[in-house]
Amino acid sequence: MNTIEVRLTRVIPAPSTEVFDRWLDSGCPGTPWGDAVKAILDARVDGLFYFLYVKEAGTERPHYGRFTAVDRPSRAQYTWMSETTRGVETLVTVTFEDQGEQTLLTLRHENLPDDEPGRNHQQGWEHFLGRFAERFASRS
Numbered sequence: 001m002n003t004i005e006v007r008l009t010r011v012i013p014a015p016s017t018e019v020f021d022r023w024l025d026s027g028c029p030g031t032p033w034g035d036a037v038k039a040i041l042d043a044r045v046d047g048l049f050y051f052l053y054v055k056e057a058g059t060e061r062p063h064y065g066r067f068t069a070v071d072r073p074s075r076a077q078y079t080w081m082s083e084t085t086r087g088v089e090t091l092v093t094v095t096f097e098d099q100g101e102q103t104l105l106t107l108r109h110e111n112l113p114d115d116e117p118g119r120n121h122q123q124g125w126e127h128f129l130g131r132f133a134e135r136f137a138s139r140s
Contacts, residue, residue, distance in 0.1 A: 001086075001088070001113055001114075002113075002114035003110070003111045003112055003113060003114055003118075004112050004113075004114045004118060004119065005108065005109065005110045005111075005112065006107075006108070006109040006112065006121050006122045006125055007106070007107070007108045007109075008106070008107045008122075008125055008126060008129055009104060009105065009106045009107075010104075010105045010129045010130075010132070010133045011099065011102050011103070011104055011105075011133075012102060012103045012104075012105055012132070012133055012136050013101070013102050013136050013137060014101075014102070014103060014136045015073075015098065015101065015103060016073040016074065016096040016097065016098045016103045017072070017073040018103075019073070019096050019103040019105060019136070020072055020073040020074070020076070020096045021072075021073075022132075022135070022136075023076065023094060023096075023105075023132070024041070024043040024070075024076060026039045026040075026041040026051075028132075028135070029131065029135065030128060030131035030132035030133075030134065030135045031128065031132060032051065032063070032128055033049065033051045035053070035128075035131075036051035036052055036053055036063075037052050037053060037054050038050075038051065038052045039051040039052075042067070043067055043070055043076070044067060044070055045067055045068065045069065045070055046066060046067065046068075047066070047067045047070075048064070048065070048066050048067075049063075049064070049065050049066075049067070049078065050062065050063070050064050051063050061082065061083065061084075062082065062083075063080065063081070063082045064080075064081045064082070065078045065079040065080045065081060065089075065092075066078060066079050068091075069093075073096055074095060074096055074097070075093065075094065075095045075096070076093075076094045077091065077092065077093045077094070078091075078092050079091055079092075080092050080109065083117075084117035084118065084120065084121070085112060085113060085117075085118065086113050086117075088111065088113060089111070090109060090110060090111040090112050091109070091110045091111055092107065092108070092109045092110075093107075093108045093110075094106070094107050094108075105129070105132075105133075107125055107129060109121055109125060
C-alpha cells in the first residue's frame, strides 16, 4: 500500500506548556478528542485513547491509538487508527516549540493510505488546528 504524510504548522499565542496541556485535554474544543461525542484519553507512554464522532447521518466514526511519547512541553506522539486508515496503525507527532511568547505547533501524520480517505486527513487536521488556534486567539 502506498502511503502519504500530512504536515501542518500553526503559531499559537501562548507558551508551549499551556499549548501542550490544552492539546492533551480531552475537554478542550478544537482538539480531536475535545470535539468527540465520547472520549477516553490516557496521555502517558503506552496510555490509550479512544474517541467517537457521530456524523450528521448518524454514522459513527471511532478512533483509537496509543501514546508512544509524551515529553512535556515539547512533544506528544501517538498511533492513530480509524476506518479511514483502513485499520492501519498510523503515527501522529505533535511538537511544541517556544517562539518568544508564542508556540510553533507542528503536526505530522505519517503512514496514511494514499487514497481519498487518507488524503482527507489534511483537511481534517487543518480544521482542528484552525479551531485550536482560535481558542487561544479569542482570549487575547
